[in-house]
Amino acid sequence: MSAPAAILPPKHNNNLTDRSSLLLFKSKMISLDPHGVLAAWNDTLPFCRWQGVVCGRRHPDRVVLLNLTSLDLVGTIPPHLANLTFLRRIFLSSNHFHGRIPQELSRLSRLQILDHSNNSLSGMIMSELSHCLGLQTIKLSYNMLGGYIPSEFSSLPSLYRLDLSNNGITGQIPESLANTSSLKSLGLSYNLLSGGIPVSLGKLSKLTFLNLGGNNLEGSIPPSLWNLSSLGGLGLAHNQLKGSLPQDLGQGLPHLKHLATNSNKLHGSIPMSLSNSLQLSLIQLQNNNFNGRIPPNLGSLQHLRILLLYGNQLEAREPLDWSFLTSLNNCTILEVLQIDQNNLRGLLPKSIANISVTLQILTMATNSIEGSIPPEFGNIVCLTTINLGFNHFSGRIPASIGLLKNLHTLELYFNNFSGEIPSTIGNLSQLNELYIEFNSFSGSIPVSLGHCKSLVGLNLAYNSLTGMIPKEVISISSLGIGLIFEENLLTDTIPLEVGSLVNVGILSLSGNKLSGEIPKSLGKCHLLQILHLGRNFFEGSIPTSLSALRGLQELDLSQNNLSGKIPTFLGDFPGLHNLNLSFNNFEGEVPRKGVFVNKSGISVLGNDKLCGGDPILHLPICALSGPKKIHKSPKLAVIISIFSGFLCLFLLFLFVASCRWIRQRSRRKPTENYTVKEQHISISYAELVKATNGFSEENLIGSGNYGSVYRGTLDDHENDAKVIAVKVFNLQQLGALKSFVAECDAYRNIRHRNLIKILTACSSVDFKGNDFKAMVFEFKHNGSLESWLHPEGNDPFGRKTLKLTHRINIAIDVASALEYLHHHGQAPIIHCDLKPSNILLDDDMTALVSDFGLARFINESTTSSTSSFGIKGTFGYIAPEYGMTNKVSTHGDVYSYGILLMELFTGKRPTDGAFKEGQTLRTFVNDGFSEGLINTMDEFLLANEVQASDHSQSINHAKAFECVSLVLRIGLLCTNDLPTERMEIKKVRNELNEIKNKFFGRDNDAENCNKVNSTSI
Structure with a gap:
C-alpha cells in the first residue's frame, strides 16, 4: 500500500483531516478532471461546498457522501x-480508475x-469489506476484478x-451467501463462475432481482428458488413421499421480479413451480440446454412482461405441448416472447x-412449426x-x-408460404426490414411496397415472382442494407x-428474365458494394457511369448477352475482389490490373472474342491493331508463291490421309469394353430415360434436397455397356438450378483421385418441354460411407463393417x-456439405468426395466467401459460426471434417x-x-479387428485404443x-499419415504417398 503512514488514527479526525484526505485524493488523479470539478477543490x-462532497447535519464539518460519478x-x-x-x-x-481497491x-x-x-x-x-457491518450496497460491476x-x-x-457482474470472478457461488x-x-452475471446454483439461495426470501447469466453454471434450476406452498407446482402432488423435504429448500423467492440464468450450461x-413467484416480470432462460415442455401454467404470472426462452432444446410435439401459448393469453402486459x-414442432x-x-x-424462428x-x-397491434x-x-x-402499423421487422424466410404477397403490406409505414426469401410466393411485386419509405432491407429472393420490378419499389431511397x-x-x-438507391449496399437481381441495357443511372448508387445481375438477358455494353461505383466489391454480369469491350475502370476499383463476366459476347483486350490479375477473383469464360x-487467363494474344505495309521485291513474291503452293499440296495430302484412317478405324470392331474417356461426352434426355428405365423407382439410389440419383446402364452403338449414376435435379425446388450451376463450376475446375469424376452433364428439355438438368457419374458399387456406417435393414451391403485400416485410409x-x-486447385473451393452420404467408396475402398451443389469459390487471399442469405450445409455438420454470419470459409469445412472423423470411429x-x-x-x-474410450468407439470396430483373417493387418486391443x-x-x-x-487440413493429413505408419508399418509407403499426397491425376 502506498504511504500507509499518511493515514491518521481516528483520534486525530477533524475537519483538517477530511480536507487533507480530499486533496490527497485529488493528487492521485493522472488526468486532472476534464470537466473541471476537481479544479474547484481549492x-x-x-471543502464541504466542493462539488461532489456532502457533509453531515449532525457533524457539519465531516464528509458523509462522496459522489464523483461519470x-x-x-x-x-x-x-x-x-x-x-x-x-x-x-x-x-x-x-x-485502475489498480486495486484499498483494503x-x-x-x-x-x-x-x-x-x-x-x-x-x-x-x-x-x-x-465484511468489516463494514453497515454496508447496504456493494456495486463493483464492470471492472476487471x-x-x-x-x-x-x-x-x-x-x-x-x-x-x-461483468468481472473475471471464478469459483462457485458460495452457499453462505444465503x-x-x-x-x-x-x-453475478458475466463472470467465470462454475458449479451449480446453490440450493440455499431459496432462503433469500426478500430477493427481487437475481442475475446469474453469462457464466459456466451447470446442473438444473433448484426447485428451492420457488415458494413451496404448492407442491403440485413442483410435480410432487399425488405421491406418497417418505420422510420430509430437505430443510435447506428454504421459503422460496416469492418477491422475485427479475430472474436471469441465461447463457450458461443449465439443463433439465x-x-x-416457477409460476409460484407471482411477482415475476422478466424471465431470461435463453441460451442454455433446457429441454422438455414449456410449463403450461405461465399464464398465472400476471406481471410478466418479458419471456426469453430461445436457444434451448425445449419441445412441443403434440397439441397439448402448446398449451403454454394459450396460457400466456392471461399475461395481459406481455411485451416480449x-x-x-x-x-418446437406441430401446428x-x-x-x-x-x-x-x-x-x-415475437420470435419463433429456427424450429419446425407448421400451419398458417x-x-x-x-389484432396484435x-x-x-x-x-x-x-x-x-x-x-x-x-x-x-x-393492420400492424407499428411493425418494424417482418422475417418469414425459409418457409413454405405461397400465393401473392398481400398489397396491404404497403400500409406498414414504419417497416424497416422485410425478409421473405426462400418461399413459394407468386404473382407480381406489390406496387404498394413503395409506400414503405422507411425500408432499409428488402429480400424477396428465391420465390416465383413474375412481372416487372415496380419503379415505386426500386426507388425507395432509404434502402441501405440491400x-x-x-x-x-x-x-x-x-x-x-434504380438511381434513387443512393444508400444501398447490395443490389441482387440475378437469375431472372430481365432484359434491355444496364441502366446508366446505376452509377448514382455510390455506396453500392455488391451488384449481381447475372443469369438474365441484358444486352449492350457496360455503361461508363459505373465507374463512379468506387466501393464495389463484387460484380456479377455473367450469362447475359452483353457485348463491347471490358471497361478498364473495373481494374481501378480498389476493393473489387470478385468479377464474373463469363458467358457474354465481350471482345477485345482484357485489362491487366486490379482484379484482372487475381486468378480466383476473375472469370471471363465463354467470351470467345476476348484476347490478351x-x-x-490463358487467352489468345491480341492481333496488331493496324496492318503493316510490306514492300515486296519481285524475287520475294516468286518465293512466297512457290512456298504457298507446296503448303496447299501438303495440307491436301494430310486431309486425304486422315479421311482414309478414320474410315478404316470405323470398320474395326473394338476389342475392349466401352469406357467414357472423353472429358465431356454428349448425352441426351432420351438416352438417360432409356438407361434408367424411365427413372424407375427400382433404380432409385437416393434423394436429397435438390434432386434424386438413379442407377443406369449406358449403351453405345456396339452394345457395350457402362453402369452409371445419374443425378437428376428437381428444378421445381428452389435453389436446385443454383446447385446445378455450382456443381458444374466446381467439376470444371477440379481433378483429383479422391474427388468423384463427372462423365458429363445434360442440360436439355424432357418430353413435355420442361427444363431438364442432370449430371452423370461412374457408378460406385461400394456405395457411400453413410451406407457402411449406418446400414438400413434392406441395405444391400448388409452388416459389412469397416476395418480400422479402412477407416484410417x-x-x-x-x-x-x-x-x-x-x-x-485453380481456385480455392469450399465444399460446404461434407458428410458421410457425400463420400463414395470405390472398388478398392478409396474414398471419393462428391456433391458440390453448395460449393463456393473463394478469394485465395481471404480464405472466406460471402454466402447469399442462408446457412450452408447439413444440420449437425455445420460449423457454429455459420449460424451467425453469411461468411463461409475453409475453417467451416475443417469443422465438418472433424465431425465426420468422429462419426467414422464412433459409429x-x-x-x-x-x-x-x-x-x-x-x-x-x-x-x-x-x-472410458471403449464406450466411445464403434462397437463393430474391435469385433472386426479380432475376426480379421490377415493378422499382419490387425492389431491388438491396446494398440487399437491408442490409435483411435x-x-x-x-x-x-x-x-x-x-x-x-482449428487444425489446418494439411496438418490433419500429415498427422493421420503418421498414425497410419506407426500402427500399420511402412510396407506400402511408396504406394501410400502416391495415394495420399497426389494433388491431381
Missing part, C-alpha cells in the same frame, strides 16, 4: 479515503453504499444489494392471435418485430398483416429509378481431397438420438477420454468453437 470555498477521472483510489471516517456513501462509478476502506465502519462500478479496477474482491466471491460477505447483516438474509438484489426441464432456436395454435395486444416482439398465420394475427423464419409455415400471408430479388421470374427492364490480359483420402480443394451420427441434455457428438467423444484415441483427438481439434483454433 481554498476559495470550504467525470472521466483517471488515476488510482488512494487509501487516504479511509480517513473520512464519517463516510456513508461512495460513488466513483463510470470513471477510469483501508474496510475501516469505514459507517459505510452503507460502495459503488466503484464501470472502471478498470483489478485485483481480488476484498473480503475485508478476479478471485472468488468472499464468503465473509454473509456476515453483513444490512447488505441488500450485491452487484459483482445467510445474507436482507439481500434484495444479487447480480423448466420447473413448473422469444422462443426461437428450440425443438401453430390459433390461440396465438389472442395473445396480449401489448406484445411488441391466422387472420386474427392483425403493438407488434414491432415478427420472426418466423426457418420453419414449415405454409399458406398465404393474411391481408390483416397490414435489395435482393434474385432467383425469381421477373421480366422487362430495370427501371431508371494477364497470362493467368478413408480419413486420409477425405483430408487429401479437402487439402486439394482448399490449396491446390454415431451428430444427431444421434442417444445424445441427451445438451450432449453432442463432440462432448460424447471428449467425455470418452475420461469415462489419437484420431479422435484430431477430431476434437478440428471442431473447436473458434475457427482460428
Whole structure:
C-alpha cells in the first residue's frame, strides 16, 4: 500500500483531516478532471461546498457522501479515503480508475453504499469489506476484478444489494451467501463462475432481482428458488413421499421480479413451480440446454412482461405441448416472447392471435412449426418485430398483416408460404426490414411496397415472382442494407429509378428474365458494394457511369448477352475482389490490373472474342491493331508463291490421309469394353430415360434436397455397356438450378483421385418441354460411407463393417481431397456439405468426395466467401459460426471434417438420438477420454479387428485404443468453437499419415504417398 503512514488514527479526525484526505485524493488523479470539478477543490470555498462532497447535519464539518460519478477521472483510489471516517456513501462509478481497491476502506465502519462500478479496477474482491457491518450496497460491476466471491460477505447483516457482474470472478457461488438474509438484489452475471446454483439461495426470501447469466453454471434450476406452498407446482402432488423435504429448500423467492440464468450450461426441464413467484416480470432462460415442455401454467404470472426462452432444446410435439401459448393469453402486459432456436414442432395454435395486444416482439424462428398465420394475427397491434423464419409455415400471408402499423421487422424466410404477397403490406409505414426469401410466393411485386419509405432491407429472393420490378419499389431511397430479388421470374427492364438507391449496399437481381441495357443511372448508387445481375438477358455494353461505383466489391454480369469491350475502370476499383463476366459476347483486350490479375477473383469464360490480359487467363494474344505495309521485291513474291503452293499440296495430302484412317478405324470392331474417356461426352434426355428405365423407382439410389440419383446402364452403338449414376435435379425446388450451376463450376475446375469424376452433364428439355438438368457419374458399387456406417435393414451391403485400416485410409483420402480443394486447385473451393452420404467408396475402398451443389469459390487471399442469405450445409455438420454470419470459409469445412472423423470411429451420427441434455457428438467423444474410450468407439470396430483373417493387418486391443484415441483427438481439434483454433487440413493429413505408419508399418509407403499426397491425376 502506498504511504500507509499518511493515514491518521481516528483520534486525530477533524475537519483538517477530511480536507487533507480530499486533496490527497485529488493528487492521485493522472488526468486532472476534464470537466473541471476537481479544479474547484481549492481554498476559495470550504471543502464541504466542493462539488461532489456532502457533509453531515449532525457533524457539519465531516464528509458523509462522496459522489464523483461519470467525470472521466483517471488515476488510482488512494487509501487516504479511509480517513473520512464519517463516510456513508461512495460513488466513483463510470470513471477510469485502475489498480486495486484499498483494503483501508474496510475501516469505514459507517459505510452503507460502495459503488466503484464501470472502471478498470483489478485485483481480488476484498473480503475485508465484511468489516463494514453497515454496508447496504456493494456495486463493483464492470471492472476487471478476479478471485472468488468472499464468503465473509454473509456476515453483513444490512447488505441488500450485491452487484459483482461483468468481472473475471471464478469459483462457485458460495452457499453462505444465503445467510445474507436482507439481500434484495444479487447480480453475478458475466463472470467465470462454475458449479451449480446453490440450493440455499431459496432462503433469500426478500430477493427481487437475481442475475446469474453469462457464466459456466451447470446442473438444473433448484426447485428451492420457488415458494413451496404448492407442491403440485413442483410435480410432487399425488405421491406418497417418505420422510420430509430437505430443510435447506428454504421459503422460496416469492418477491422475485427479475430472474436471469441465461447463457450458461443449465439443463433439465423448466420447473413448473416457477409460476409460484407471482411477482415475476422478466424471465431470461435463453441460451442454455433446457429441454422438455414449456410449463403450461405461465399464464398465472400476471406481471410478466418479458419471456426469453430461445436457444434451448425445449419441445412441443403434440397439441397439448402448446398449451403454454394459450396460457400466456392471461399475461395481459406481455411485451416480449422469444422462443426461437428450440425443438418446437406441430401446428401453430390459433390461440396465438389472442395473445396480449401489448406484445411488441415475437420470435419463433429456427424450429419446425407448421400451419398458417391466422387472420386474427392483425389484432396484435403493438407488434414491432415478427420472426418466423426457418420453419414449415405454409399458406398465404393474411391481408390483416397490414393492420400492424407499428411493425418494424417482418422475417418469414425459409418457409413454405405461397400465393401473392398481400398489397396491404404497403400500409406498414414504419417497416424497416422485410425478409421473405426462400418461399413459394407468386404473382407480381406489390406496387404498394413503395409506400414503405422507411425500408432499409428488402429480400424477396428465391420465390416465383413474375412481372416487372415496380419503379415505386426500386426507388425507395432509404434502402441501405440491400435489395435482393434474385432467383425469381421477373421480366422487362430495370427501371431508371434504380438511381434513387443512393444508400444501398447490395443490389441482387440475378437469375431472372430481365432484359434491355444496364441502366446508366446505376452509377448514382455510390455506396453500392455488391451488384449481381447475372443469369438474365441484358444486352449492350457496360455503361461508363459505373465507374463512379468506387466501393464495389463484387460484380456479377455473367450469362447475359452483353457485348463491347471490358471497361478498364473495373481494374481501378480498389476493393473489387470478385468479377464474373463469363458467358457474354465481350471482345477485345482484357485489362491487366486490379482484379484482372487475381486468378480466383476473375472469370471471363465463354467470351470467345476476348484476347490478351494477364497470362493467368490463358487467352489468345491480341492481333496488331493496324496492318503493316510490306514492300515486296519481285524475287520475294516468286518465293512466297512457290512456298504457298507446296503448303496447299501438303495440307491436301494430310486431309486425304486422315479421311482414309478414320474410315478404316470405323470398320474395326473394338476389342475392349466401352469406357467414357472423353472429358465431356454428349448425352441426351432420351438416352438417360432409356438407361434408367424411365427413372424407375427400382433404380432409385437416393434423394436429397435438390434432386434424386438413379442407377443406369449406358449403351453405345456396339452394345457395350457402362453402369452409371445419374443425378437428376428437381428444378421445381428452389435453389436446385443454383446447385446445378455450382456443381458444374466446381467439376470444371477440379481433378483429383479422391474427388468423384463427372462423365458429363445434360442440360436439355424432357418430353413435355420442361427444363431438364442432370449430371452423370461412374457408378460406385461400394456405395457411400453413410451406407457402411449406418446400414438400413434392406441395405444391400448388409452388416459389412469397416476395418480400422479402412477407416484410417478413408480419413486420409477425405483430408487429401479437402487439402486439394482448399490449396491446390485453380481456385480455392469450399465444399460446404461434407458428410458421410457425400463420400463414395470405390472398388478398392478409396474414398471419393462428391456433391458440390453448395460449393463456393473463394478469394485465395481471404480464405472466406460471402454466402447469399442462408446457412450452408447439413444440420449437425455445420460449423457454429455459420449460424451467425453469411461468411463461409475453409475453417467451416475443417469443422465438418472433424465431425465426420468422429462419426467414422464412433459409429454415431451428430444427431444421434442417444445424445441427451445438451450432449453432442463432440462432448460424447471428449467425455470418452475420461469415462472410458471403449464406450466411445464403434462397437463393430474391435469385433472386426479380432475376426480379421490377415493378422499382419490387425492389431491388438491396446494398440487399437491408442490409435483411435489419437484420431479422435484430431477430431476434437478440428471442431473447436473458434475457427482460428482449428487444425489446418494439411496438418490433419500429415498427422493421420503418421498414425497410419506407426500402427500399420511402412510396407506400402511408396504406394501410400502416391495415394495420399497426389494433388491431381
